[in-house]
Amino acid sequence: MDYSKVLQEIKEEIATFKNTGKVATYIPELGKVDPSKFGVYLQCTDGNGYGLGDSLDCFSIQSISKVLSLALALKLKGKEVWKRIGVEPSGDPFNSLVQLEYEKGIPRNPFINAGALVVADILISELENPKEDLLQFVRNIAEDQSVEYDEKVAASEMEHKFRNASLTHLMKDFGNIKNNVDDVLDFYFHQCSIAMNCKQLTQAFTIFLNYGKYDLSKEAAVLDPILAKRINALMLTCGFYDESGEFAFTVGLPGKSGVGGGIVALHPRHYSVAVWSPPLNKNGNSELGMKVLELLTTKTEISVF
Ligand code: DON
Known part of the structure; x- marks a missing residue:
């Protein structure tokens, strides 16, 4: 497959794309990004990589971090982990509170905010230096020691923490948060603030390719095949919140979006791909990013289906 040619064709096709999306402003620091930024990087299992546009510019990975x-x-x-978090799609927006009350503080899945906050709580309990250790894990799988938290984004989200704080307090009341609520929020906002570029993201997501066996040089970071299988299944069913069905329907790959405008998707036997375009559709997913990935699987005729 000539991926370089496919990416060029996609570039030409989206030149006339009418983007109706809006950059996220509920975390004010994210609202400062240039909406015209656009990057794609595709990393193949044969070791070849293909970049387009701003694929080496770092952006806030936000909810993409929930997979890592x-x-x-x-x-x-x-x-x-599954005693405290479910594995079903929620069908609700990523920051919704409604199911948590009648499902007794057990989040539907690890990719809605409630689920990621429980994962954050687990990591705080398990890691000696939680923020440092998470960042080191991400640097190792991205094979790039320059990956950093964006402290401005983390502080901006902490200032507007009300909905995530509500979710965490409610789960604490149900006994599903073990640590101090502010510690959980601080860790979670840092995790979401991680700044990475499309190339680094595709590299990090190679741990989910070939059922976790793609790059043996990552030894410690490589996932048990069964974990890679489970995480890919969750990305397919829950990676895009109330738009997960639409993403599976139009793109046909497991993936995960973030309100920074990034989307990472992968075909377990062929490639990982990251797209970045900040304007989001009404479900909080990059509008142009979704279009690019739809064109990719349509033109290559390769998807998981
Ligand atoms: O907790 C939040 O609202 C953000 N830090 C992350 C949300 C997000 O990226 C949802 N993704 N589309």
Whole structure:
């Protein structure tokens, strides 16, 4: 497959794309990003990589980080994690509170905010230096020691923490948060603030390719095949919140979005791909990013289906 040609064709096709999306402003620091930024990077299992546009510019990975924190929590705690978090799509927005009350503080899945906050709580209990250790894990799997937290984004989210604080307090009341609520929020906001570029993201997500066996040089970071299988299944069913069905329907790959405008998707036997375009659709997913990935699987005729 000539991925370089496919990416060029996609570039030409989206030149006339009418983007109706809006950059996220509920975390004020994210609202400062240039909406015209656009990057794509595709990393193949044969080792070749292909970049387009601003693929080496760093952006706030936001909810994409939930996949990486889950991978680390599963490596550390295994099946125990599933006693505190479900594996079903929520069908609700990412920051919704409604199900938590009648489902007694057990989040539907690890990719809605409530689920990621429980994962954060697990990591705080398990790691000696939680923020440092998570960042080191991400640097190792991205094979790039320059990856950093964006302290301004983390502080901006802490200032507007009300909905995530509500979720965490409610779960604490149900006994599903073990640590101090502010410590959980601080860890979670830092995790979401991680700044990475498309290339680094595709590299990090290679741990989910070939059922976790893609790059043996990552030894400690490589996932048990069964964990990679489970996480890919969750990305497919829950990676895009109330738009997960639409993403599976139009793109046909497991993936995860973030309100920074990034989307990472992967085909377990072929590639990992990251797209960045800040304007979001009404479900909080990059509008142009979704279009690019739809074109990718349509043109290559390769998806998991
Ligand atoms: O907790 C939040 O609201 C953000 N830090 C992350 C949300 C997010 O990225 C949802 N993704 N589309």
